[in-house]
Amino acid sequence: MTLIPVEYHGVHTTGPEHFSCVLLRWAEQNRILPIWMSPLSAAELEARDEGFIPRRPGTPDLMAEMSTRLTSGVTAVNIISHFEGVFIASLVFNDGEEIDARPSDAIKLARALEIDIHVEEDVLTQASFFISDDVLEEYFGLRFSPAEESDGDDEVSASGDAQADADFEEMMRSLGMDESDFLETGGEDDTDVTKGDNE
Numbered sequence: 001m002t003l004i005p006v007e008y009h010g011v012h013t014t015g016p017e018h019f020s021c022v023l024l025r026w027a028e029q030n031r032i033l034p035i036w037m038s039p040l041s042a043a044e045l046e047a048r049d050e051g052f053i054p055r056r057p058g059t060p061d062l063m064a065e066m067s068t069r070l071t072s073g074v075t076a077v078n079i080i081s082h083f084e085g086v087f088i089a090s091l092v093f094n095d096g097e098e099i100d101a102r103p104s105d106a107i108k109l110a111r112a113l114e115i116d117i118h119v120e121e122d123v124l125t126q127a128s129f130f131i132s133d134d135v136l137e138e139y140f141g142l143r144f145s146p147a148e149e150s151d152g153d154d155e156v157s158a159s160g161d162a163q164a165d166a167d168f169e170e171m172m173r174s175l176g177m178d179e180s181d182f183l184e185t186g187g188e189d190d191t192d193v194t195k196g197d198n199e
Contacts, residue, residue: 003078003118006033008111011046012140022107023140024117024128030144031128032136033119035079035087041104048111060108067109072097077110079103079119082127 006024013020020042021034037045044058057065067074072094081088089106090098101109110117136142 001080002121003076004028004121004124005116006119006124008107008117009140009142010049011037011042013042014139022104023142024119025144026119026124026128029124029128030130031124032131033124033128035103035107036085037104041108045104045108045111048108059105060112063105063109064112067091067093067113071095074109074113074115077106077115077117079106079117079123081120082123087123087127 004026006026009023009025011020011022019036020039021036022042022045024033024035025031026033044060048060054061064074074091075094076092078090078092079087080090087103089101089103091101091106091109092098107117133143136144
């Protein structure tokens with residue numbers, strides 16, 4: 001298994017139904033991996049990202065506290081498999097033990113513990129896709145400087161190519177959307193939101 005570090009780029013909504021997702025970026029290949037989330041999970045994560053501190057510990061805070069006090073501690077959060085829109089994550093502990101987790105819970109824990117997120121290379125290859133810089137900025141408010149982009153591969157250049165276009169079109173079709181939907185309005189969990197919470 002080859003695990004690749006990915007960048008976390010927050011919670012976003014897309015499509016006329018305003019489905020929510022977390023965007024993870026495979027920087028070396030300049031590709032995006034969306035992890036779809038339920039509205040509740042997305043709202044919790046977005047509130048944390050904006051610095052909101054609940055009066056009582058939320059689930060991620062409780063998980064972080066328990067993992068620190070009652071176990072050897074979580075050292076890694078990995079997304080290890082993907083099938084038909086559903087992702088499976090793994091929490092790795094200091095003593096080498098691993099437990100499966102919903103990606104939404106795993107990502108919230110990673111944010112609470114301030115640890116990196118890694119994704120299995122095969123998952124990235126199958127489920128990530130190229131989005132042009134213009135689309136990233138227009139619909140998600142993201143812009144990466146040339147220094148943040150991969151030095152290399154023409155295949156994933158900002159101008160795009162046939163395979164990149166096919167990746168993006170396939171992702172949109174899987175959500176029941178096309179280009180016209182973006183022109184009308186602006187994403188929900190670790191799974192295909194049309195099936196419910198992928199968490």
